[in-house]
Amino acid sequence: MALLITDECIxxxxxxxxxxxxxxxxxxxxxxxxxxxxxxxxxxxxxPQCVEVCPVECIILDPDHKETQEELKAKYQALMVG
Structure with missing residues (x-):
């Protein structure tokens, strides 16, 4: 799943x-x-590093972009090539 920043972002x-x-x-x-x-x-x-550093905990899993660990790994590999 991709992550999502909520409107609680400061x-x-x-x-x-x-x-x-x-x-x-x-x-x-x-x-x-x-x-x-x-x-x-x-x-x-x-x-996820953004989640680790967020002081208001406003970064959540994006329910509109569900992905498995395998899909995330494939996306990572495609980004590293492209």
Whole structure:
């Protein structure tokens, strides 16, 4: 599953630089995660780094982008090639 930043985001700027896939960017009001780039840090780290550093715990699993660990690994491999 890709991750999702909820509207509880305080725009603290700590998540964006932690994303190894550059899936996080500033949206119109809060930070957003681009699902096609989010691998939940699979291939890079054991846990999603944005979740680790978020001080308000506003990053959750995105129910609209369900993926298995195998799909996340495949996405990671495709991103590393492309």
């Amino acid at each position: 725009n603290c700027d700590v998540c964006e630089p932690e994303c190894p896939n550059k899936a996080i960017s500033q949206g119109e009001e809060i930070y957003v995660i681009e699902p096609k780039f989010c691998t939940e840090c699979v291939g890079h780290f054991n846990t």
